[in-house]
Amino acid sequence: MEQTKIGVTGATGQLGRKVITHLKQSIPAGQIVALVRDPEKAKDLGVEVRTLDYTNPELISLALKGLSKVLLISSSEIGKRFGQHKNVIDEAKRAGVPFVAYTSILRADTSTLPLAPEHKLTEEYLKASGLTYALLRNGWYIENYTSSLGNTIKAGAVYGSAGDGKISAATRSDYAKAAVKVLTTEGHDNKAYELGGYSFTLTEYAAEISRLSGKDIKYINLPADEYAKVLEEQAGFPAPMARMFAEIDLDIAKGELETDAGTLEKLAGGSLSTLEDSIKEALHTI
Ligand SMILES: NC(=O)c1ccc[n+]([C@@H]2O[C@H](COP(=O)([O-])OP(=O)(O)OC[C@H]3O[C@@H](n4cnc5c(N)ncnc54)[C@H](OP(=O)(O)O)[C@@H]3O)[C@@H](O)[C@H]2O)c1
Structure with a gap:
């Protein structure tokens, strides 16, 4: 065979x-x-x-x-x-x-x-x-946020236009585990899985950084135009990409990246990495 x-x-x-x-x-x-x-x-x-x-x-x-x-x-x-x-x-x-x-x-x-x-x-x-x-x-990767943790701490702020929108982000590793499950077990034919982790708002993200780093980090919610400018001028994003990420934040405010973590937990085989885990890991690298 x-x-x-x-x-x-x-x-x-x-x-x-x-x-x-x-x-x-x-x-x-x-x-x-x-x-x-x-x-x-x-x-x-x-x-x-x-x-x-x-x-x-x-x-x-x-x-x-x-x-x-x-x-x-x-x-x-x-x-x-x-x-x-x-x-x-x-x-x-x-x-x-x-x-x-x-x-x-x-x-x-x-x-x-x-x-x-x-x-x-x-x-x-x-x-x-x-x-x-x-x-x-x-859904979103937690690393979309934690990969720039050093700069966030330097700036003393998380910037965005996501308001109180909840983000059900998970680590790449947890999404990878889910993919492996689908590739190595039966019962997934023609199925669609909505995958995300434990939800947080950007205010909660900033508070969690403050708690874990001992630095005072605030979430500053900006109008999309201003946030796009921050991404362009401070993070070096090309203008169209900065605009796109600001638009994504407006969608986050409407709940477009919020979902239940149950499906990912089931496919990844247990509890997922939390925001706390990911911030702690990122703090070690800066
Ligand atoms: N869910 C989220 O938050 C999120 C965030 C960012 C991206 N994404 C999406 O998820 C995908 C995987 O994420 P990631 O973090 O692994 O992104 P990544 O590190 O940028 O990896 C993208 C992969 O696509 C490969 N690739 C790009 N163009 C290709 C081409 N023409 N032919 C063959 N391979 C090509 C790259 O090859 P090389 O290794 O040679 O560069 C790389 O291996 C991304 O590509 C994007 O579509 C999702």
Whole structure:
């Protein structure tokens, strides 16, 4: 009998690396294939590496040969993503891959987040392809906040336009565990999972930083235009990206990134990392 092989795209990315780590704890490394655009960056993964660039159908076709399951981690090239994902779905269909899981965004079908349309198009295309699929509709990463904790502490403030909106963020590691569960167990065919962690507001985030760091950190809620300026001038974001993140905050204020943690807990196999855990971890690195 042919051996089951699970391929993971974007395996050299931050989420992809965590998926590979958790997969190695679940199945033999020989059954894992890292699908990456730069094999040099994948040397330390300890699994088979194949070259796959979302923009190159020929490479995708070769890379997907013989795989029984594929995790399509959404591309980071915002604005170009649907065409790239479409290439992978087309080639997965041609190669007869029996199961494709896709990392989407929370409630991609109805979300008003500016990031949602590319995910919605991908989901619709995947469903229409006839492939057996699973949709991992990931909410926000906690690391979206904690990765800039050093600067936040220096500034003495968390800035945003999210008001009292609740953010059900979880760590990349917990989303990776959920993906591994879906890839290595049965019962996920054609399912969509809304995934998120324990909810907090940005006021609560700032209070938690204060408590854990001993520094006084406030949440300062700004009009979206002003927050976009802060992102541009203080964090160095290009203007369109700054504008997009300010718009995302307005959506957060409306509850677009809030969900129940139960589904992620179930798939990740227990309680999730908390905001406190993530802040403590980030405090060690600054
Ligand atoms: N839920 C959230 O809060 C959140 C936040 C940010 C992003 N996301 C989405 O989740 C995805 C995974 O997150 P992440 O943190 O792992 O992002 P990441 O670290 O930026 O990883 C993105 C991965 O996509 C790969 N990639 C980009 N363009 C590609 C191409 N043309 N062909 C093949 N691979 C390509 C990158 O390859 P290289 O390793 O060679 O660069 C990288 O491995 C992101 O791409 C984005 O769609 C979600």
